[in-house]
Amino acid sequence: MENDKTNFDSRSLDKTYHNPTEATLERIGGKWKTAILCLLAEQGAQRNGEIMRMLSPVTQKVLTRQLKELEADGLILRTVFPEVPPKVVYELTESGWSLRTVLDPLCEWGKRFVKADKSV
Amino acid sequence: MENDKTNFDSRSLDKTYHNPTEATLERIGGKWKTAILCLLAEQGAQRNGEIMRMLSPVTQKVLTRQLKELEADGLILRTVFPEVPPKVVYELTESGWSLRTVLDPLCEWGKRFVKADKSV
DNA sequence: CTGGATCCACCCTGATACTG
Protein backbone atom coordinates (compact mmCIF):
# COMPACT_ATOMS: atom_id res chain seq x y z
CA MET A 1 0.00 0.00 0.00
CA GLU A 2 3.04 2.19 0.13
CA ASN A 3 4.80 0.92 -2.94
CA ASP A 4 2.80 2.99 -5.34
CA LYS A 5 5.80 5.18 -5.85
CA THR A 6 7.87 2.48 -7.45
CA ASN A 7 5.92 2.42 -10.65
CA PHE A 8 8.56 4.39 -12.47
CA ASP A 9 11.26 1.80 -12.19
CA SER A 10 9.17 -1.06 -13.42
CA ARG A 11 8.94 0.26 -16.95
CA SER A 12 12.46 -0.63 -17.87
CA LEU A 13 11.79 -4.28 -17.30
CA ASP A 14 8.94 -5.17 -19.57
CA LYS A 15 8.59 -2.20 -21.86
CA THR A 16 9.00 -2.78 -25.53
CA TYR A 17 10.24 0.22 -27.44
CA HIS A 18 9.17 1.02 -30.95
CA ASN A 19 12.27 3.10 -31.26
CA PRO A 20 15.47 3.38 -29.24
CA THR A 21 14.78 7.07 -28.79
CA GLU A 22 11.84 6.16 -26.61
CA ALA A 23 14.12 4.59 -24.07
CA THR A 24 16.07 7.80 -23.80
CA LEU A 25 13.08 10.08 -23.72
CA GLU A 26 11.45 8.09 -21.00
CA ARG A 27 14.40 8.85 -18.77
CA ILE A 28 14.94 12.48 -19.59
CA GLY A 29 11.35 13.25 -20.54
CA GLY A 30 10.22 14.58 -17.19
CA LYS A 31 9.41 18.24 -17.23
CA TRP A 32 12.43 19.24 -15.19
CA LYS A 33 14.81 16.40 -15.82
CA THR A 34 16.82 17.93 -18.61
CA ALA A 35 17.11 21.14 -16.65
CA ILE A 36 18.37 19.21 -13.64
CA LEU A 37 20.84 17.22 -15.68
CA CYS A 38 22.14 20.31 -17.44
CA LEU A 39 22.49 22.11 -14.16
CA LEU A 40 24.45 19.30 -12.56
CA ALA A 41 26.58 19.01 -15.66
CA GLU A 42 27.46 22.67 -15.72
CA GLN A 43 27.55 23.55 -12.05
CA GLY A 44 28.67 20.26 -10.58
CA ALA A 45 27.14 18.68 -7.50
CA GLN A 46 24.29 20.68 -6.05
CA ARG A 47 22.16 20.59 -2.95
CA ASN A 48 18.44 20.19 -3.08
CA GLY A 49 17.81 23.80 -2.20
CA GLU A 50 20.21 24.98 -4.87
CA ILE A 51 18.48 23.02 -7.57
CA MET A 52 15.16 24.27 -6.36
CA ARG A 53 16.24 27.88 -6.62
CA MET A 54 17.79 27.45 -10.03
CA LEU A 55 14.66 25.87 -11.48
CA SER A 56 12.55 28.72 -10.22
CA PRO A 57 8.91 27.70 -10.07
CA VAL A 58 9.33 24.01 -9.39
CA THR A 59 7.76 22.70 -6.22
CA GLN A 60 9.56 20.59 -3.67
CA LYS A 61 7.39 17.59 -4.25
CA VAL A 62 7.82 17.55 -7.99
CA LEU A 63 11.52 18.18 -7.76
CA THR A 64 11.93 15.34 -5.32
CA ARG A 65 10.11 13.02 -7.62
CA GLN A 66 12.17 13.96 -10.63
CA LEU A 67 15.33 13.48 -8.62
CA LYS A 68 14.20 10.11 -7.36
CA GLU A 69 13.40 8.94 -10.83
CA LEU A 70 16.73 10.13 -12.13
CA GLU A 71 18.41 8.34 -9.27
CA ALA A 72 16.44 5.17 -9.90
CA ASP A 73 17.59 5.28 -13.51
CA GLY A 74 21.18 5.58 -12.37
CA LEU A 75 21.67 9.00 -13.90
CA ILE A 76 22.35 10.91 -10.72
CA LEU A 77 23.80 10.05 -7.34
CA ARG A 78 22.15 11.12 -4.10
CA THR A 79 24.36 11.58 -1.10
CA VAL A 80 22.99 12.27 2.35
CA PHE A 81 25.22 13.93 4.92
CA PRO A 82 24.20 12.90 8.43
CA GLU A 83 24.13 16.40 9.77
CA VAL A 84 21.77 18.83 11.38
CA PRO A 85 20.31 20.48 9.47
CA PRO A 86 20.07 17.81 6.79
CA LYS A 87 22.24 18.12 3.73
CA VAL A 88 21.65 16.22 0.52
CA VAL A 89 23.81 16.55 -2.53
CA TYR A 90 23.04 15.40 -6.02
CA GLU A 91 25.59 14.80 -8.74
CA LEU A 92 25.80 13.09 -12.08
CA THR A 93 26.82 9.48 -12.33
CA GLU A 94 28.92 8.18 -15.15
CA SER A 95 25.76 7.25 -16.97
CA GLY A 96 24.44 10.72 -16.32
CA TRP A 97 27.55 12.25 -17.81
CA SER A 98 27.16 10.13 -20.89
CA LEU A 99 23.91 11.97 -21.49
CA ARG A 100 25.80 15.06 -22.48
CA THR A 101 26.00 13.65 -25.99
CA VAL A 102 22.22 13.84 -25.96
CA LEU A 103 21.61 16.98 -23.95
CA ASP A 104 24.02 19.16 -25.86
CA PRO A 105 22.36 18.68 -29.25
CA LEU A 106 18.98 18.93 -27.57
CA CYS A 107 20.00 22.26 -26.14
CA GLU A 108 21.62 23.52 -29.30
CA TRP A 109 18.67 22.70 -31.48
CA GLY A 110 16.27 24.25 -29.01
CA LYS A 111 18.16 27.51 -29.03
CA ARG A 112 18.23 27.62 -32.79
CA PHE A 113 14.57 26.74 -33.11
CA VAL A 114 13.38 29.36 -30.68
CA LYS A 115 15.51 31.95 -32.38
CA ALA A 116 14.20 31.02 -35.81
CA ASP A 117 10.69 30.99 -34.47
CA LYS A 118 10.95 34.54 -33.22
CA SER A 119 12.50 35.81 -36.41
CA VAL A 120 9.45 34.83 -38.44
CA MET B 1 -15.92 27.02 -30.64
CA GLU B 2 -13.95 25.25 -33.29
CA ASN B 3 -10.54 26.62 -32.53
CA ASP B 4 -9.94 24.38 -29.57
CA LYS B 5 -7.69 22.24 -31.66
CA THR B 6 -5.11 24.92 -32.20
CA ASN B 7 -3.83 24.79 -28.70
CA PHE B 8 -0.66 23.03 -29.71
CA ASP B 9 0.66 25.86 -31.83
CA SER B 10 0.05 28.54 -29.27
CA ARG B 11 2.72 27.32 -26.94
CA SER B 12 5.57 28.61 -29.02
CA LEU B 13 4.31 32.14 -28.69
CA ASP B 14 4.12 32.82 -24.99
CA LYS B 15 5.96 29.91 -23.45
CA THR B 16 8.98 30.68 -21.38
CA TYR B 17 11.51 27.92 -21.28
CA HIS B 18 13.60 27.19 -18.24
CA ASN B 19 16.02 25.42 -20.51
CA PRO B 20 16.52 25.34 -24.27
CA THR B 21 16.09 21.59 -24.20
CA GLU B 22 12.47 22.12 -23.30
CA ALA B 23 11.81 23.80 -26.60
CA THR B 24 13.14 20.77 -28.41
CA LEU B 25 11.41 18.21 -26.27
CA GLU B 26 8.10 19.91 -26.68
CA ARG B 27 8.34 19.34 -30.39
CA ILE B 28 9.64 15.80 -30.44
CA GLY B 29 8.17 14.72 -27.13
CA GLY B 30 5.01 13.14 -28.44
CA LYS B 31 4.89 9.41 -27.99
CA TRP B 32 5.33 8.65 -31.67
CA LYS B 33 7.06 11.74 -32.95
CA THR B 34 10.62 10.53 -32.77
CA ALA B 35 9.58 7.30 -34.39
CA ILE B 36 7.89 9.21 -37.20
CA LEU B 37 10.85 11.49 -37.69
CA CYS B 38 13.31 8.64 -37.71
CA LEU B 39 11.17 6.73 -40.16
CA LEU B 40 10.94 9.65 -42.55
CA ALA B 41 14.65 10.28 -42.18
CA GLU B 42 15.59 6.72 -42.97
CA GLN B 43 12.91 5.70 -45.44
CA GLY B 44 12.20 9.00 -47.11
CA ALA B 45 8.71 10.30 -47.84
CA GLN B 46 5.97 7.98 -46.68
CA ARG B 47 2.23 7.74 -47.01
CA ASN B 48 -0.07 7.81 -44.05
CA GLY B 49 -0.83 4.11 -44.31
CA GLU B 50 2.85 3.26 -44.49
CA ILE B 51 3.65 5.16 -41.35
CA MET B 52 0.71 3.56 -39.64
CA ARG B 53 1.92 0.07 -40.48
CA MET B 54 5.49 0.81 -39.45
CA LEU B 55 4.48 2.13 -36.05
CA SER B 56 2.42 -0.95 -35.36
CA PRO B 57 -0.08 -0.28 -32.59
CA VAL B 58 -0.68 3.41 -33.19
CA THR B 59 -4.23 4.46 -33.93
CA GLN B 60 -5.23 6.63 -36.85
CA LYS B 61 -6.40 9.46 -34.68
CA VAL B 62 -3.27 9.66 -32.61
CA LEU B 63 -1.03 9.33 -35.62
CA THR B 64 -2.90 12.10 -37.39
CA ARG B 65 -2.52 14.36 -34.42
CA GLN B 66 1.16 13.74 -34.11
CA LEU B 67 1.59 14.42 -37.80
CA LYS B 68 -0.40 17.62 -37.59
CA GLU B 69 1.65 18.84 -34.70
CA LEU B 70 4.87 18.02 -36.49
CA GLU B 71 3.57 19.85 -39.52
CA ALA B 72 2.50 22.84 -37.45
CA ASP B 73 6.00 22.98 -36.04
CA GLY B 74 7.43 22.98 -39.53
CA LEU B 75 9.23 19.69 -39.09
CA ILE B 76 7.41 17.71 -41.75
CA LEU B 77 5.67 18.57 -44.97
CA ARG B 78 2.25 17.22 -45.82
CA THR B 79 1.40 16.86 -49.47
CA VAL B 80 -2.07 15.88 -50.66
CA PHE B 81 -2.46 14.36 -54.08
CA PRO B 82 -5.89 15.15 -55.49
CA GLU B 83 -6.64 11.60 -56.44
CA VAL B 84 -9.18 8.94 -55.80
CA PRO B 85 -8.51 7.24 -53.52
CA PRO B 86 -6.82 9.99 -51.52
CA LYS B 87 -3.07 9.97 -51.22
CA VAL B 88 -1.16 11.92 -48.63
CA VAL B 89 2.59 11.92 -48.36
CA TYR B 90 4.67 13.12 -45.47
CA GLU B 91 8.30 14.07 -45.66
CA LEU B 92 10.85 15.93 -43.62
CA THR B 93 11.36 19.63 -44.09
CA GLU B 94 14.73 21.24 -43.83
CA SER B 95 14.03 21.96 -40.20
CA GLY B 96 13.01 18.35 -39.75
CA TRP B 97 16.26 17.18 -41.26
CA SER B 98 18.18 19.39 -38.90
CA LEU B 99 16.76 17.29 -36.09
CA ARG B 100 19.01 14.42 -37.03
CA THR B 101 21.68 15.99 -34.88
CA VAL B 102 19.29 15.44 -32.02
CA LEU B 103 17.65 12.19 -32.98
CA ASP B 104 20.85 10.32 -33.69
CA PRO B 105 22.36 10.79 -30.23
CA LEU B 106 18.95 10.15 -28.73
CA CYS B 107 18.82 6.87 -30.56
CA GLU B 108 22.39 5.90 -29.84
CA TRP B 109 22.12 6.54 -26.15
CA GLY B 110 18.84 4.66 -25.96
CA LYS B 111 20.36 1.59 -27.54
CA ARG B 112 23.30 1.65 -25.19
CA PHE B 113 21.14 2.21 -22.14
CA VAL B 114 18.76 -0.62 -22.89
CA LYS B 115 21.66 -2.93 -23.52
CA ALA B 116 23.37 -1.96 -20.30
CA ASP B 117 20.10 -2.32 -18.45
CA LYS B 118 19.64 -5.87 -19.62
CA SER B 119 23.20 -6.86 -18.87
CA VAL B 120 22.72 -6.13 -15.18
C1' DC C 1 -7.34 5.81 -48.13
C1' DT C 2 -7.25 9.55 -45.00
C1' DG C 3 -8.96 12.06 -41.26
C1' DG C 4 -12.37 14.07 -37.97
C1' DA C 5 -15.47 13.61 -33.64
C1' DT C 6 -16.49 11.66 -29.05
C1' DC C 7 -15.82 9.73 -24.93
C1' DC C 8 -12.67 7.84 -21.62
C1' DA C 9 -8.71 6.75 -18.65
C1' DC C 10 -4.43 7.43 -17.11
C1' DC C 11 -0.35 9.82 -15.77
C1' DC C 12 2.05 13.74 -14.67
C1' DT C 13 2.35 18.12 -12.74
C1' DG C 14 1.15 21.42 -9.30
C1' DA C 15 -0.68 23.75 -4.64
C1' DT C 16 -0.85 23.28 0.00
C1' DA C 17 0.13 21.72 4.51
C1' DC C 18 2.80 18.85 7.45
C1' DT C 19 6.96 16.06 9.54
C1' DG C 20 11.92 14.92 11.06
Added chain:
DNA sequence: CAGTATCAGGGTGGATCCAG
Protein backbone atom coordinates in the same frame (compact mmCIF):
# COMPACT_ATOMS: atom_id res chain seq x y z
C1' DC D 1 16.89 21.81 4.94
C1' DA D 2 14.81 17.87 2.84
C1' DG D 3 11.02 15.19 2.03
C1' DT D 4 6.07 13.32 2.37
C1' DA D 5 0.71 13.22 2.06
C1' DT D 6 -3.28 14.52 -0.10
C1' DC D 7 -6.08 16.32 -3.52
C1' DA D 8 -7.14 18.54 -7.88
C1' DG D 9 -6.39 19.81 -12.80
C1' DG D 10 -4.73 19.38 -17.51
C1' DG D 11 -2.72 17.09 -21.15
C1' DT D 12 -2.21 13.11 -23.93
C1' DG D 13 -2.86 8.65 -25.64
C1' DG D 14 -6.36 5.19 -26.84
C1' DA D 15 -10.95 2.80 -28.72
C1' DT D 16 -14.65 3.41 -31.51
C1' DC D 17 -17.68 5.26 -34.83
C1' DC D 18 -18.43 8.32 -38.70
C1' DA D 19 -17.26 11.13 -43.17
C1' DG D 20 -15.18 12.66 -47.63
